[in-house]
Structures are given as structure tokens and as C-alpha cells.
Amino acid sequence: MWHWLHRLQRLLHEHFVRWALRVPTPEPTPITLVQRRVYVLPTRVGLAFAVALITIFLGAVNYNLSLGHALVFWLAGLGIVTILHTFRNLVQLTLRPGRCPPVFAGDLASFDLLLENTRRDARINLQLSFAGEAPVEIDLPAHTTNTATLTLPTTQRGWLALPRVTIATTWPLGLVRAWSYIAPDMRCLVYPAPARNAPPLPWSGEAFQGASNVGQGADDFAGLRHHQLTDPPRHVAWKAAARQDDGKLQTKLFSGQSAQELWLDWEAAPSTLTTEQRIACLTRWLLDADTAGLHWGLRLPTLRLAPAQGAAHRAAGLQTLALYALPPVTTNHGTS
Amino acid sequence: MARLDRPVSRRQSQWLLLAAVTAFAPLATHMPVWLAVFAGAAFVWRGWIIQRGGRLPPRWLLVLLVIAGSLGVFFEYRSLFGRTPGIALLLIFLSLKLMELRAPRDAVVTVLLCYFLILGQFLFTQTILTACVTCLAVVITTAALLAANNDRPTIKQQFEHAGRLLLQALPFMLLLFVLFPRVNGPLWGLPEDRRTALSGLTDAMAPGTIAQLSQSDAIAFRVAFTGAFKGIAPAQSSLYWRGLVMPDFDGRTWRVSQTREAYTTPPYAEESRHSKPIDYELTLEPHGKRWLFALESPTTLPAESGLTRDYQLLSRQPVRSRMRYTQRAVPDIQKGLTDPPEVLQESLALPKNSNPRTRAIAISWRQRHGDNDAAILQAAEDFFSRQLLRYTLNPPLTGSDSVDEFLFDNKRGFCEHFASAFAFALRAAGVPARVVAGYQGGEINPVDGFLVVRQYDAHAWTEVWLSKQGWVRVDPTAIAAPRRIDSSLATAIPANETLPFLARNDMAWLKAIRYQIDAVTNGWNQWVLGYDPQRQRDLLTRLGLDADWRNMTALLTILCGASLLLLTGWVLRQRERIDPVRRAWQRFTAKLAKRGIVWQPWEGPDTLAARAASQLPAHATKIHAIARSYARLRYAAHPPSKGLVELNQSIRDLSL
Numbered sequence: 006m007w008h009w010l011h012r013l014q015r016l017l018h019e020h021f022v023r024w025a026l027r028v029p030t031p032e033p034t035p036i037t038l039v040q041r042r043v044y045v046l047p048t049r050v051g052l053a054f055a056v057a058l059i060t061i062f063l064g065a066v067n068y069n070l071s072l073g074h075a076l077v078f079w080l081a082g083l084g085i086v087t088i089l090h091t092f093r094n095l096v097q098l099t100l101r102p103g104r105c106p107p108v109f110a111g112d113l114a115s116f117d118l119l120l121e122n123t124r125r126d127a128r129i130n131l132q133l134s135f136a137g138e139a140p141v142e143i144d145l146p147a148h149t150t151n152t153a154t155l156t157l158p159t160t161q162r163g164w165l166a167l168p169r170v171t172i173a174t175t176w177p178l179g180l181v182r183a184w185s186y187i188a189p190d191m192r193c194l195v196y197p198a199p200a201r202n203a204p205p206l207p208w209s210g211e212a213f214q215g216a217s218n219v220g221q222g223a224d225d226f227a228g229l230r231h232h233q234l235t236d237p238p239r240h241v242a243w244k245a246a247a248r249q250d251d252g253k254l255q256t257k258l259f260s261g262q263s264a265q266e267l268w269l270d271w272e273a274a275p276s277t278l279t280t281e282q283r284i285a286c287l288t289r290w291l292l293d294a295d296t297a298g299l300h301w302g303l304r305l306p307t308l309r310l311a312p313a314q315g316a317a318h319r320a321a322g323l324q325t326l327a328l329y330a331l332p333p334v335t336t337n338h339g340t341s
Numbered sequence: 342m343a344r345l346d347r348p349v350s351r352r353q354s355q356w357l358l359l360a361a362v363t364a365f366a367p368l369a370t371h372m373p374v375w376l377a378v379f380a381g382a383a384f385v386w387r388g389w390i391i392q393r394g395g396r397l398p399p400r401w402l403l404v405l406l407v408i409a410g411s412l413g414v415f416f417e418y419r420s421l422f423g424r425t426p427g428i429a430l431l432l433i434f435l436s437l438k439l440m441e442l443r444a445p446r447d448a449v450v451t452v453l454l455c456y457f458l459i460l461g462q463f464l465f466t467q468t469i470l471t472a473c474v475t476c477l478a479v480v481i482t483t484a485a486l487l488a489a490n491n492d493r494p495t496i497k498q499q500f501e502h503a504g505r506l507l508l509q510a511l512p513f514m515l516l517l518f519v520l521f522p523r524v525n526g527p528l529w530g531l532p533e534d535r536r537t538a539l540s541g542l543t544d545a546m547a548p549g550t551i552a553q554l555s556q557s558d559a560i561a562f563r564v565a566f567t568g569a570f571k572g573i574a575p576a577q578s579s580l581y582w583r584g585l586v587m588p589d590f591d592g593r594t595w596r597v598s599q600t601r602e603a604y605t606t607p608p609y610a611e612e613s614r615h616s617k618p619i620d621y622e623l624t625l626e627p628h629g630k631r632w633l634f635a636l637e638s639p640t641t642l643p644a645e646s647g648l649t650r651d652y653q654l655l656s657r658q659p660v661r662s663r664m665r666y667t668q669r670a671v672p673d674i675q676k677g678l679t680d681p682p683e684v685l686q687e688s689l690a691l692p693k694n695s696n697p698r699t700r701a702i703a704i705s706w707r708q709r710h711g712d713n714d715a716a717i718l719q720a721a722e723d724f725f726s727r728q729l730l731r732y733t734l735n736p737p738l739t740g741s742d743s744v745d746e747f748l749f750d751n752k753r754g755f756c757e758h759f760a761s762a763f764a765f766a767l768r769a770a771g772v773p774a775r776v777v778a779g780y781q782g783g784e785i786n787p788v789d790g791f792l793v794v795r796q797y798d799a800h801a802w803t804e805v806w807l808s809k810q811g812w813v814r815v816d817p818t819a820i821a822a823p824r825r826i827d828s829s830l831a832t833a834i835p836a837n838e839t840l841p842f843l844a845r846n847d848m849a850w851l852k853a854i855r856y857q858i859d860a861v862t863n864g865w866n867q868w869v870l871g872y873d874p875q876r877q878r879d880l881l882t883r884l885g886l887d888a889d890w891r892n893m894t895a896l897l898t899i900l901c902g903a904s905l906l907l908l909t910g911w912v913l914r915q916r917e918r919i920d921p922v923r924r925a926w927q928r929f930t931a932k933l934a935k936r937g938i939v940w941q942p943w944e945g946p947d948t949l950a951a952r953a954a955s956q957l958p959a960h961a962t963k964i965h966a967i968a969r970s971y972a973r974l975r976y977a978a979h980p981p982s983k984g985l986v987e988l989n990q991s992i993r994d995l996s997l
Contacts, residue, residue, distance in 0.1 A: 061460050
């Protein structure tokens with residue numbers, strides 16, 4: 006019985022929220038909270054305030070206290086005015102999606118929302134939250150843009166769409182709550198979680214294309230040159246830097262570096278693994294290879310990534326793995 | 342509700358403590374001493390905890406203190422209900438609630454308790470000063486509620502914010518105050534409270550009773566004359582404000598005997614031989630007793646009141662709050678011609694064997710004039726006149742034969758001596774007579790035209806029953822001190838006797854100030870404190886509105902709605918103030934968008950211009966010019982002074 010009621014309540018709430026959002030999701034950005042999508046209702050404190058006012062009113066009538074009438078009418082006016090102020094605290098706020106760096110599955114995805122206040126007055130105590138989660142609070146001084154960061158735990162690789170966000174405020178008196186729902190088009194790329202116990206890097210078969218000095222060349226020291234900002238930090242000759250007086254950094258060059266290519270192959274992973282485990286294993290290899298500064302390529306049953314190295318290549322590889330064999334992107338608004 | 346459940350901060354505690362102290366301070370003197378000390382100690386303790394740190398007391402201790410406090414209140418008042426015990430309990434709850442400020446909920450409860458205590462002050466006093474103090478308390482309490490939601494602003498900002506909110510709430514307060522349909526209280530029975538003594542006449546008159554009142558300049562009531570006497574008050578000597586009728590005499594003290602209403606409408610016909618009726622509205626200060634004051638003779642009775650058998654005007658309930666009633670008096674109505682014999686018998690009764698000299702002379706009048714009561718009355722007046730009695734505030738004390746001593750020995754007395762002796766003498770002569778106490782005269786406040794009657798206007802006179810005329814008013818004081826009746830107390834008593842400041846005739850400028858203050862107070866009493874259903878109806882009728890509650894509610898809704906719209910307009914007016922350069926750029930991008938070239942937020946002006954120009958080669962020059970001039974306005978170190986005008990012009994000229 007209660008179970009059904011609860012479900013009915015959730016269903017009704019869901020319907021309300023969809024209606025209240027007023028736009029098809031995900032909505033185009035920037036989002037401006039226009040009047041018709043900002044809602045206001047009294048809070049529990051507001052109801053207590055109303056009950057107190059009624060009690061004061063009865064007392065004033067009973068004892069014929071004219072100033073008691075004035076008091077209760079003044080506080081009632083305060084209640085009316087605070088509705089406007091709370092509403093005003095939220096309305097005409099502009100939101101845009103901000104940064105949303107990729108994370109590995111299992112980590113917290115963080116969504117940056119840029120909140121822009123074009124008004125001369127500050128907006129105080131704005132609370133952003135996912136349904137049922139603890140809110141993030143933020144203040145916006147006059148004519149400023151601030152970033153609110155919402156975090157969400159991740160469990161699986163792929164695109165994680167920003168769920169519907171409730172933005173609410175009870176400022177200034179806490180008697181009423183104004184709120185609005187937003188569903189901006191914002192996704193976080195979730196990389197697969199690297200396998201904990203992966204087999205060693207697949208140094209076999211065609212993994213060494215064009216390699217002349219098997220097993221030796223990878224770290225053969227070939228000399229020093231001036232450091233450039235793009236050089237990986239692990240190639241900095243730190244000992245040399247410590248010896249030098251002018252503090253200029255130098256970069257170690259390795260002879261085998263350009264020649265060594267490692268193919269991270271789908272087929273190279275143990276055949277007993279499931280698809281997800283294979284992807285986890287490849288992710289681990291990819292990260293290891295990248296850390297080792299290798300030239301690596303990625304070969305999956307349906308696509309391949311030519312060998313290269315560097316941050317962009319790493320990101321491309323991880324994205325490929327994150328999205329491999331997943332259906333095209335759908336948003337999960339309204340289902341969370 | 343999504344509220345962050347964080348503990349109450351130090352600053353929030355400070356605000357709440359300040360609000361509590363402000364709400365409590367004006368009440369302190371009205372509370373029992375132990376309770377004031379209890380609350381004060383709790384506030385100091387809390388302040389100490391805030392200032393020096395330290396732990397809040399454990400919950401069991403608070404529970405114990407609440408129980409102890411409630412028991413204390415119960416033993417103090419023998420009840421936990423009613424206004425004073427109720428406020429005492431609220432005070433205990435408030436002072437202990439401060440000790441357990443843990444969650445935001447506790448802060449809200451504290452604020453609401455403060456609002457309740459502010460209401461509590463009005464049970465004791467509602468003067469203009471109280472209103473000012475209360476305004477401050479409301480601002481502080483509201484600031485505390487603001488701080489409970491956001492404790493970052495400074496004290497000054499918090500005050501300003503609270504003030505701004507309350508200022509915006511003011512129109513609603515005024516509208517609701519004037520138009521909200523008023524109900525006459527009480528809604529439920531008011532428990533009897535112990536009350537402090539209020540000054541005024543009592544139901545017994547012994548020598549010295551009224552002389553004592555002459556030292557008080559407290560206001561007894563105010564009168565606004567209307568009708569024929571609007572703006573011109575009747576002659577001072579005709580202003581006998583009849584109050585208590587005292588037929589009961591024990592040799593020293595005269596007492597009221599009738600406390601039951603016998604008539605609900607005046608038992609005499611409203612007809613006048615010579616005099617104009619006097620219309621007035623009387624605002625009686627609370628005196629805690631049932632009797633009302635009126636000029637003779639009232640032709641209508643105030644609501645909830647009646648006349649006793651001796652025509653004493655009595656309210657059903659003691660007058661515990663300021664009371665206003667309209668009256669029409671017809672001065673020379675005959676009344677009492679058909680009074681039952683018991684009433685007349687009562688007005689002849691005398692204690693045995695007292696005042697032999699007065700009795701002797703009274704009997705001699707009866708012997709001389711036989712059945713002619715009117716002649717006996719004349720003889721008595723003549724006798725009083727012959728005795729050369731002196732009117733003074735400080736008569737010597739009298740013994741058991743007080744009338745004899747006054748009339749024959751010291752010959753000095755205040756009005757109660759005159760009235761008492763006169764009534765005694767007539768009774769001794771066999772003419773029904775009784776003492777009447779009330780007020781005589783009054784003073785017109787030139788500022789607002791109200792007649793102000795103060796305690797020092799208290800007076801006693803007599804009524805004598807004559808078979809052809811009924812009860813006739815005779816004022817023996819007038820025989821000795823006619824100026825007391827024609828003018829004022831100050832002119833009638835010797836110059837070296839002390840009188841309250843307002844009763845004196847010197848210091849005109851101070852008096853003028855006092856008139857102003859009193860007029861303001863009276864306006865406050867009449868229009869703010871005395872704004873009752875009747876006043877409301879009158880006001881609305883004067884504004885040309887039908888004063889039933891439906892109209893009032895409709896008008897109230899309309900006006901509140903209008904105020905709300907105005908405020909909302911203010912909200913929307915400030916909603917967006919984008920700078921003109923950006924607005925111009927928005928117009929430009931809107932024009933492009935119509936041709937399918939949507940500006941992407943990441944595009945700079947040049948990029949957009951290049952894209953647009955390649956799609957619309959015919960307008961390429963203009964588009965580039967607009968983008969360049971926008972970029973210059975936006976980013977140049979020294980933007981051209983007329984750039985905005987040119988930009989707007991060129992955007993207007995661009996017709997795609």
C-alpha cells in the first residue's frame with residue numbers, strides 16, 4: 006500500500022519536474038532562468054512563521070491590541086516581500102556549462118557550471134544539487150560569474166550526461182524557497198577503470214615493428230639538449246640541473262625513443278577476459294606505455310589508432326577505449 | 342527542503358541573543374523580580390559562553406530549569422494561562438532556548454519566540470514610545486533571522502537589509518491595518534489577571550478621597566464635542582460628568598449602593614424645554630471599574646451598558662482598556678419623579694446620634710417651612726453661604742462628627758466635605774439627598790480641540806429630590822468657591838497650595854508644549870489604538886465606501902495586489918542591465934541569425950565577420966566594418982568617443 010503510494014508520489018513528482026523544466030532536454034546553453042520556470046513555495050520555516058502569525062493575530066484580536074494588529078500585519082507584509090526577494094535572488098540568472106575534465110570510472114566526475122549574475126545586486130546562497138543529493142552553495146556578487154562544481158560518482162565508462170540539476174534558494178529569510186530545474190547539454194567522458202592486475206605490456210610478435218635493438222634501445226641515453234616546455238618532465242636531466250649554476254634545465258635524449266613502437270592489441274589480452282575486462286586491461290597497458298614514454302598504437306577489432314605519444318594521443322586512446330562498443334550517446338535526463 | 346544542516350555559528354548566536362535581550366528588556370519591569378533575574382542571568386550566561394567559549398549546558402539541566410521555571414510561574418500566578426503567566430512562560434522558554442542553539446531550527450524558534458514577546462509588550466503598554474521601541478525590536482529580530490540564513494554580512498549591512506525589507510513591508514502593513522476587517526475581541530474569555538491599581542474615583546467617598554485625586558494630572562477621559570457644540574464647548578459650569586451615585590452614608594463615608602443595571606434604555610422621555618442637546622464622543626481611559634461618565638442626562642446608552650435605579654451609568658464589564666462611546670445629553674430632563682419609595686427612603690437614611698448641631702439646624706428648617714422641600718433647600722443653601730466656608734485642598738482632619746466640625750468649627754474643606762455636609766443636612770431635614778461623584782469641567786486642548794478631563798477635575802456634588810422636579814443637582818462647592826465651577830481648580834484654591842503642574846496657570850509655554858504632546862497622544866489613541874470596527878466603518882463610509890467586510894476584502898485584495906505588482910515591477914526593472922555595446926552586438930548577431938548565420942559563443946568578432954562575409958559577399962565591407970568597430974569599442978585601450986553611435990548607425994544601415 007505504502008509502496009504504491011510512494012511510487013505514485015515519485016511518478017507525480019517526475020511529471021511535475023518534466024513539466025516544470027518547460028524545455029526539451031538537454032536544453033541549449035546559456036540557460037537564463039526566466040520567470041516562468043522559477044517556482045516559489047513556502048518552506049517548513051515559512052509555514053511555522055505563518056502559524057506564529059495566526060497565533061499573534063488571535064492574541065491581538067482577543068486582547069484588542071491595536072499595535073498587535075500592526076505587528077502581525079507588518080510581519081505578514083514581510084512574508085509577502087520575502088517571496089519577491091527570494092524569487093528575485095534566482096530569476097534572470099544565467100548558467101553555462103564550464104569545464105568537465107574526463108575521469109576514470111570509479112572517480113568523481115566534476116561538472117563546472119558557470120553562473121553569471123548580470124545584476125547590480127548580489128545573489129546569495131544559491132544551492133545547486135542533483136535530486137536527493139546534498140547541495141553545493143555559492144554566492145554571486147554583483148556583475149560576476151562564479152563557478153559551481155557539482156560532483157557525481159562514476160561507475161562505468163562512456164559519456165556521463167549531467168543529470169537534471171535543481172537550483173534553489175531560500176535567501177533572505179528562509180521562509181520561502183524559489184527553485185528551478187536545469188538540464189544543460191553537458192557530458193563528462195568517463196575513461197574505463199584500468200585493470201588492477203593486468204598482464205605485462207605485450208612485448209611480443211608484431212609489437213616491435215621497425216625496432217632494431219630489441220630490449221635495449223628504449224632507454225639508451227643519447228645526449229642532452231636545452232629543455233623545451235613541451236618535453237615530458239621525466240626526461241629532464243635533474244642531476245645535471247642540480248649541478249648547473251644558471252638553473253637552466255636540460256632534456257635527456259634517448260636513442261631508441263623514436264624507433265620503438267608498441268602495439269596494444271585487443272587480441273594480445275588474455276582470451277579468457279570479457280569485453281569490459283579486456284578494455285580494463287588495455288587501459289592499464291595504455292597508461293603504463295604512456296608513463297614509460299613509449300610510442301604506442303592501439304588496435305581494437307573495429308578500429309586502430311596509429312602509434313604516437315604525448316598527452317593528446319593518450320587522451321585519444323583513452324577516449325577510444327571509453328567509447329568502444331557503446332551505443333551512440335543518449336542523454337539520461339529524466340531517468341535519474 | 343534542502344537546507345544545509347550546519348550548526349548555529351557564533352555570529353548567529355550573537356544576533357539571536359541581541360534579539361532576545363531587545364524583546365525582553367521592555368518586559369522586565371512587568372515580570373516578577375525572580376523571573377527578570379532568571380532571564381537576565383540566562384542572557385548573561387549565554388553571552389559569556391559566546392564570548393569566552395565553553396560548552397552549552399546539557400539538555401537534562403535545561404529540562405530541569407524549564408520545569409522549575411514553569412512551577413515558579415504557576416506559584417506566582419496560580420495559573421499557566423492568561424496573559425501575564427503566558428508571557429512569563431514564553432520568557433522562560435526564550436531564555437533557555439538560547440542555551441540550546443544547535444541546529445538552524447533552534448534559531449528559527451528563537452526568532453519566533455522573540456516576535457511573540459514583542460506582542461507581549463502590548464499587553465502592558467501601547468504608547469508611541471512603546472511603538473518606537475518595538476520597531477527597533479522587530480528590526481533586530483528580523484536581522485537575526487537574516488543572520489540565521491546568511492551570517493556573512495556585517496552588522497551594519499544586516500541592519501540595512503532588515504530595514505529595507507521591513508520598509509517594503511510597510512505599505513502592506515498600512516493597507517492591512519486600515520482595511521483588514523476588524524473583529525471585536527475578546528474571542529475567548531479573558532482570565533482575570535491581578536492588576537495594578539489604576540488611579541481614579543472609587544466607589545466610596547470619605548473626607549480626603551477627592552482631594553487626593555487633585556494631586557494627579559493623569560487623564561480620566563477625553564471628549565470631542567460634535568453636532569451643535571462642535572468647536573465650541575459648552576460652558577465650563579455646565580460640564581458635570583456624572584459618575585457614581587452614593588446614597589449610602591455611615592457617618593463618615595458615602596458609598597455606592599446600586600450595582601445592578603435596572604434600565605437598558607433611559608427611563609425618561611427625550612424632551613427638552615429650553616436647552617440644546619449636547620452631542621459628544623467620550624474616550625475613557627481604563628480605570629478597572631464598571632462605571633462610565635456622562636453629562637446629564639444621557640438619552641442613549643453606550644453598548645453593553647445600563648442605568649442603575651439611581652441613574653448611574655454602568656458598563657457590563659469593568660473598563661480594562663480604553664473605551665469610546667458617543668453620547669447625546671439633554672441637560673434639563675426631569676428624572677426621578679416616579680422613583681420607587683425604597684430609593685427615596687435610602688436617600689433619607691442617616692446614622693443615629695451623629696453631628697447633633699447640623700441635625701438641630703436642619704430640623705429648624707423643616708419646622709419653619711413645613712412641607713415645602715424647595716424652601717428647605719433654599720434655606721440650606723443660604724446657611725452654607727452664611728457660614729463663610731473656605732475651599733481648600735488641605736482641610737484639617739475631622740473626628741467622628743465630621744459634618745459638625747466642618748460646618749461650625751474649622752469651616753474649611755474640599756468638595757467632598759461640602760457635598761457630604763450638604764447631603765447630610767438635607768437628609769436631617771427630611772429631604773431625600775445623595776452625593777454624586779464624577780468630574781467637573783475639563784480643559785480644551787487648543788491643538789486638537791479635545792476637552793481633556795484629568796483626575797484633578799474630580800468633584801463631588803449632591804442631588805436633591807423635590808416632589809415637582811424629581812432629582813435636582815445642587816453643588817454646594819459653588820456656594821463657597823464659584824470659580825471652581827466656572828473656571829478651574831487653580832483659580833479656586835489659595836495660591837500657596839500645591840497643585841500638579843498641568844493644573845496650574847503659570848508657565849504658559851511649557852503648557853503649550855504639553856498641549857502638543859497631548860494632542861499627538863490623543864491622535865494616536867483615537868486613530869491607532871482606538872481603530873476598532875466602528876472607526877473602520879466610519880472611515881470607509883467617509884471615503885464613500887459601503888463598509889461591509891466583502892467590500893473591504895475586495896478593496897484590500899486590489900490594493901495589496903497593486904502594491905505587489907509595483908514591487909514586482911521593481912524586481913523586473915532591475916533584472917538586466919546589459920551595456921549598450923553588447924546590446925548593439927546582440928542586434929547585429931540577431932540580424933545575421935535571420936540569414937542563417939548563427940553566432941557561436943566562441944567566435945570572436947573577426948571570425949564571425951569572416952564567416953558572414955564569405956556567405957554574404959554583398960555585405961562583406963559593412964560586416965567587417967561593424968566587427969572592427971565593435972572590437973575597438975570592446976577591446977581598444979582608448980575606445981573612440983563616438984564609436985557607439987557609429988556602431989549603432991552602421992548596424993541599423995545593414996539591411997540583409
